[in-house]
Amino acid sequence: MNDMISFVETCIQEGKFSRIREEIIELNVVDIAQLLDELEEEKTLIVFRLLPKEISVEVFSYMSTEQQQYIIESITDKEIQNIISNMFMDDTVDILEEMPANVVKKILRNVSEDRRKLINQFLRYPDYSAGSLMTIEYVDLKKEMTVEQAIQRIRSIGLDKETINICYVMDQNRKLEGVIPIRQLLLNDGSTRIGDIMETNFISIDTHTDQEEISNLFRKYDLLAMPVVDHENRLVGIITIDDIVDIIEQENTEDFQVMAAIQPSEEEYLKTRVTRLAKNRIVWLLILMISATFTGTIIKHYEEVLSSVVVLAAFIPMLMDSAGNAGSQSATMIIRGLALEEIHIRNIGMVIWKELRVGLMVGIILSAVNFLRVYWFEKTDIAVAITISISLFLTIVLAKVVGSSLPILAKKIKLDPAIMAAPMITTIVDALSLLAYFRIATWLIFK
Amino acid sequence: MNDMISFVETCIQEGKFSRIREEIIELNVVDIAQLLDELEEEKTLIVFRLLPKEISVEVFSYMSTEQQQYIIESITDKEIQNIISNMFMDDTVDILEEMPANVVKKILRNVSEDRRKLINQFLRYPDYSAGSLMTIEYVDLKKEMTVEQAIQRIRSIGLDKETINICYVMDQNRKLEGVIPIRQLLLNDGSTRIGDIMETNFISIDTHTDQEEISNLFRKYDLLAMPVVDHENRLVGIITIDDIVDIIEQENTEDFQVMAAIQPSEEEYLKTRVTRLAKNRIVWLLILMISATFTGTIIKHYEEVLSSVVVLAAFIPMLMDSAGNAGSQSATMIIRGLALEEIHIRNIGMVIWKELRVGLMVGIILSAVNFLRVYWFEKTDIAVAITISISLFLTIVLAKVVGSSLPILAKKIKLDPAIMAAPMITTIVDALSLLAYFRIATWLIFK
Numbered sequence: 001m002n003d004m005i006s007f008v009e010t011c012i013q014e015g016k017f018s019r020i021r022e023e024i025i026e027l028n029v030v031d032i033a034q035l036l037d038e039l040e041e042e043k044t045l046i047v048f049r050l051l052p053k054e055i056s057v058e059v060f061s062y063m064s065t066e067q068q069q070y071i072i073e074s075i076t077d078k079e080i081q082n083i084i085s086n087m088f089m090d091d092t093v094d095i096l097e098e099m100p101a102n103v104v105k106k107i108l109r110n111v112s113e114d115r116r117k118l119i120n121q122f123l124r125y126p127d128y129s130a131g132s133l134m135t136i137e138y139v140d141l142k143k144e145m146t147v148e149q150a151i152q153r154i155r156s157i158g159l160d161k162e163t164i165n166i167c168y169v170m171d172q173n174r175k176l177e178g179v180i181p182i183r184q185l186l187l188n189d190g191s192t193r194i195g196d197i198m199e200t201n202f203i204s205i206d207t208h209t210d211q212e213e214i215s216n217l218f219r220k221y222d223l224l225a226m227p228v229v230d231h232e233n234r235l236v237g238i239i240t241i242d243d244i245v246d247i248i249e250q251e252n253t254e255d256f257q258v259m260a261a262i263q264p265s266e267e268e269y270l271k272t273r274v275t276r277l278a279k280n281r282i283v284w285l286l287i288l289m290i291s292a293t294f295t296g297t298i299i300k301h302y303e304e305v306l307s308s309v310v311v312l313a314a315f316i317p318m319l320m321d322s323a324g325n326a327g328s329q330s331a332t333m334i335i336r337g338l339a340l341e342e343i344h345i346r347n348i349g350m351v352i353w354k355e356l357r358v359g360l361m362v363g364i365i366l367s368a369v370n371f372l373r374v375y376w377f378e379k380t381d382i383a384v385a386i387t388i389s390i391s392l393f394l395t396i397v398l399a400k401v402v403g404s405s406l407p408i409l410a411k412k413i414k415l416d417p418a419i420m421a422a423p424m425i426t427t428i429v430d431a432l433s434l435l436a437y438f439r440i441a442t443w444l445i446f447k
Numbered sequence: 448m449n450d451m452i453s454f455v456e457t458c459i460q461e462g463k464f465s466r467i468r469e470e471i472i473e474l475n476v477v478d479i480a481q482l483l484d485e486l487e488e489e490k491t492l493i494v495f496r497l498l499p500k501e502i503s504v505e506v507f508s509y510m511s512t513e514q515q516q517y518i519i520e521s522i523t524d525k526e527i528q529n530i531i532s533n534m535f536m537d538d539t540v541d542i543l544e545e546m547p548a549n550v551v552k553k554i555l556r557n558v559s560e561d562r563r564k565l566i567n568q569f570l571r572y573p574d575y576s577a578g579s580l581m582t583i584e585y586v587d588l589k590k591e592m593t594v595e596q597a598i599q600r601i602r603s604i605g606l607d608k609e610t611i612n613i614c615y616v617m618d619q620n621r622k623l624e625g626v627i628p629i630r631q632l633l634l635n636d637g638s639t640r641i642g643d644i645m646e647t648n649f650i651s652i653d654t655h656t657d658q659e660e661i662s663n664l665f666r667k668y669d670l671l672a673m674p675v676v677d678h679e680n681r682l683v684g685i686i687t688i689d690d691i692v693d694i695i696e697q698e699n700t701e702d703f704q705v706m707a708a709i710q711p712s713e714e715e716y717l718k719t720r721v722t723r724l725a726k727n728r729i730v731w732l733l734i735l736m737i738s739a740t741f742t743g744t745i746i747k748h749y750e751e752v753l754s755s756v757v758v759l760a761a762f763i764p765m766l767m768d769s770a771g772n773a774g775s776q777s778a779t780m781i782i783r784g785l786a787l788e789e790i791h792i793r794n795i796g797m798v799i800w801k802e803l804r805v806g807l808m809v810g811i812i813l814s815a816v817n818f819l820r821v822y823w824f825e826k827t828d829i830a831v832a833i834t835i836s837i838s839l840f841l842t843i844v845l846a847k848v849v850g851s852s853l854p855i856l857a858k859k860i861k862l863d864p865a866i867m868a869a870p871m872i873t874t875i876v877d878a879l880s881l882l883a884y885f886r887i888a889t890w891l892i893f894k
Binding site for chain 1: 473474475477598601602605612629630632633634648650665666667668669671688689691692693695696699700702703704706707708709715716717721722724725728729731732733735736737739740742743744746747750753754757758760761762763764765767768769771772773775776778779780781782783784787789790794797798801804805808809812813816817820869870873874877881
């Protein structure tokens with residue numbers, strides 16, 4: 001890639017534009033877009049204008065938002081018309097959502113009345129809903145057509161890429177009656193009636209379905225595309241698998257961020273400003289810091305115990321960390337299971353019972369190992385050693401139960417289960433573990 | 448789904464088998480498989496045998512491993528032959544990898560010599576490599592064919608599902624020369640030569656490419672299928688997008704587990720035995736518990752300081768938790784960026800510089816808020832309040848730098864960056880934060 005960049009830069013300096021064109025059209029459109037992203041702005045524009053019309057639109061849709069904005073601001077109205085009228089509807093909507101108002105205006109001024117209305121309608125669908133993801137480039141057929149007529153229609157529409165791997169059969173009111181993969185058209189005789197070979201048992205969603213649910217359906221049924229219908233079952237668009245792959249990674253990134261107490265953001269890390277990164281992290285850090293005060297209050301409450309047996313303090317980190325780790329192991333398993341729809345709210349009893357047993361097993365091993373270490377190797381007083389081991393055992397079991405049930409309860413009250421991950425669980429079980437620790441200490445050492 | 452299960456159970460009791468068949472073939476194959484998974488074993492077998500041959504194979508490949516094993520063990524050799532000879536190669540290999548030796552034997556006894564050789568070759572590819580994911584069901588064409596001849600060939604092979612959305616053009620030595628989506632066949636005239644319309648600028652991988660790299664390529668280039676070639680560029684198989692969607696979720700699940708200090712496992716949570724769950728979690732818990740001892744040693748070392756100012760102990764949890772959270776925020780962002788290939792090892796300097804500035808900003812805010820709270824509201828001694836705030840500030844900055852650099856260093860030495868997540872980072876920065884805390888305390892309070 002670096003070779004290509006310096007090659008292009010040299011050619012521009014030497015005015016060898018046709019050389020650039022020759023080399024660049026051999027590349028994949030995604031790679032051309034990446035190359036343009038890495039050039040300086042004016043050079044980007046020069047190279048972009050060298051691209052043949054038919055590929056410039058596709059390259060444009062793969063470029064970074066900043067470079068797209070620069071290009072729109074720099075090119076003529078006529079060039080904008082060419083791009084926007086040839087771009088898929090879902091890409092158009094994606095780009096408009098990212099652009100500042102003046103650029104959106106410049107774009108909308110250059111599209112036809114009909115298309116502008118349609119774009120505005122798409123922009124009104126809620127974020128992350130089927131409506132905001134779908135595109136309108138699909139082939140519509142009628143039941144009464146023959147395979148030959150259907151192929152004629154595909155040729156006259158002549159759409160590109162994944163959109164015509166599946167065609168959609170509608171009645172006169174645009175109600176969806178069936179779907180038919182184009183391979184079926186190839187495998188059947190030209191005179192076969194579409195109505196006889198279409199699949200009527202298809203999966204469709206409505207415009208308001210959330211993207212997480214959509215991606216789970218794609219995954220479950222191994223789909224390549226899915227029709228989106230309105231409340232009267234009329235086809236309004238389709239969603240294709242290439243967008244779903246991006247959405248799955250987006251949903252996962254969101255979960256990773258929320259689980260690490262970060263406000264989710266779709267921006268790439270290296271492109272995010274420092275102030276923005278700090279802003280996304282400070283809120284939860286403050287909340288968790290203040291919550292941890294509660295744990296401090298517990299220690300203060302037992303100050304007397306601690307001042308007479310100061311060695312107790314030395315085991316606080318081990319106890320807190322083990323509790324936190326045990327709890328977040330459970331929380332992670334459950335949050336992940338909920339996201340993949342392998343675990344449901346109704347399974348809460350089964351989950352707690354399972355984690356209780358895991359907690360007992362893991363707790364016994366950890367506290368036994370710990371006892372050996374503290375009593376035999378560190379020669380700690382036996383009462384202290386017993387206190388630590390019992391507290392450790394209790395906290396591990398508690399941590400497993402708390403860590404597994406809170407994500408499910410969060411989902412039950414319609415919160416994102418991912419907030420009940422390591423940071424939150426750690427804060428909660430830390431308090432519980434110290435409470436247990438000092439209670440047992442008071443009881444065993446001082447009575 | 449529950450309605451369907453009780454309907455099927457009633458019909459079996461009443462011997463109304465044709466009713467079951469009528470109802471069930473209206474369902475999607477994935478739903479039939481799910482239904483069979485939830486029936487008792489003997490009933491599963493009854494219903495499975497009611498399925499028409501052409502759909503039973505597909506249903507079988509979607510069933511759970513346990514039910515697949517039960518079915519293979521219960522049906523006749525002839526039935527096994529029907530299933531195995533009609534199943535896609537990638538599904539066959541997946542199933543064989545999961546089955547116990549005696550079942551594998553029973554299956555292999557029932558396939559032809561040629562197919563057995565092929566299966567054995569597939570089973571030898573390393574796990575998670577392109578070789579173990581690919582399938583061999585694709586349409587191969589020759590450059591010299593016309594579109595009409597190509598369509599003839601597709602009809603004679605007549606493959607199913609996603610496999611024939613793209614055809615592969617090879618020379619006489621089976622070297623891959625180009626790819627052609629079937630929509631191109633539909634859009635072009637019957638007499639057009641394949642060599643003139645095929646794409647020669649395609650992306651291919653070799654049999655040993657890792658699945659994470661493969662899924663990143665699918666995502667980057669919006670692919671639907673990708674050819675797999677051997678070291679002499681001969682086509683040996685293809686990988687299709689439906690498998691990639693599963694792999695992406697699998698890779699994410701693995702990252703979530705490793706990041707929560709769990710040994711990764713592909714089993715569904717509810718189907719995993721308690722002993723297995725405990726086993727997957729105990730190793731890291733033990734390692735981390737023993738590492739936390741180090742932190743305890745630091746406290747012991749400063750026992751004198753602590754016993755004269757016991758209140759210092761009350762702020763240990765807040766300090767440890769804030770450091771842990773700040774560090775794991777950074778680690779999560781970097782681990783995720785590395786996985787999505789948005790961050791590379793060469794960016795380490797840029798990343799540390801970014802996190803250093805984020806740490807300074809976040810650290811100042813947190814320690815200011817903390818000072819206000821501790822000094823004004825809790826009326827703590829000023830020297831203690833200053834000690835806490837300075838330590839907090841230092842630890843936040845340290846945590847950000849450690850949390851962001853360790854995942855990159857792990858990748859550099861070919862470890863999975865995900866192990867440098869919350870649990871590991873917390874253990875490390877806990878020790879650092881307590882060291883800073885007691886050093887500053889000794890200096891500020893006792894000098």
